[in-house]
Amino acid sequence: MEKNKLLRMDNVGIVVESLDEAISFFTEIGLKLEGRATIEGEWAGRVTGLGAQHVEIAMMVTPDGHSRLEISRFLTPSAISDHRVAPVNSLGYLRVMFAVEDIDEMVSRLCRHGAQLVGEVVQYENSYRLCYIRGAEGILVGLAQQLGG
Structure with a gap:
């Protein structure tokens, strides 16, 4: 039996308090707003395990069109923890790197x-x-500039 093959990484998600501030920041880096939407309903709560939820999202895309950042603002339930000031050696997802x-x-x-x-x-x-x-x-965002050829 052939092993299922990974197709691509679809996106990375970041939860924020202000969708507009985050969109502005990532636009300044060079991402483009692909779309905004409100996510709610029983199906969404089954995916996340949060039950009833109401979330505003913005999808940002890199100039090459290959990578996306999903920025979310939870209206309900509200955010329960805050990792924004955690140092880079903290456990969990903490940064995204851009070339x-x-x-x-x-x-x-x-x-x-x-x-x-x-x-x-x-x-x-x-x-x-x-x-x-x-x-x-x-x-937390990483920036990398490749040197030479």
Whole structure:
């Protein structure tokens, strides 16, 4: 019997308090808003295990069209924990990494919009320049600029 094959990673989900702030932040990085919707109903609660729920979502897509970020704002039930200020060595999903063309320009632009550099921009061998920033609502984002060819 042939093993079921993975087709792709569809999206990564992030829960926020302000959908508009998160959309603005990720738009500044370079993602495009693909659509907004309200998710509710018995079927949705069966998927998440939360029962009755009412959630606003925004789907953001990378310029190449291959990766998506689903940003969610829970109206009911409300969020029960907050990992936005957790350091990078905390358990669970904490950051999403984006490949950028010019890391210095991107960091400068995002900082003008309220983002904060977590440590510093570092160079890994002759391969990458990397950093972490905290953006809208303290969301941890990694940026990577490939060096050379």
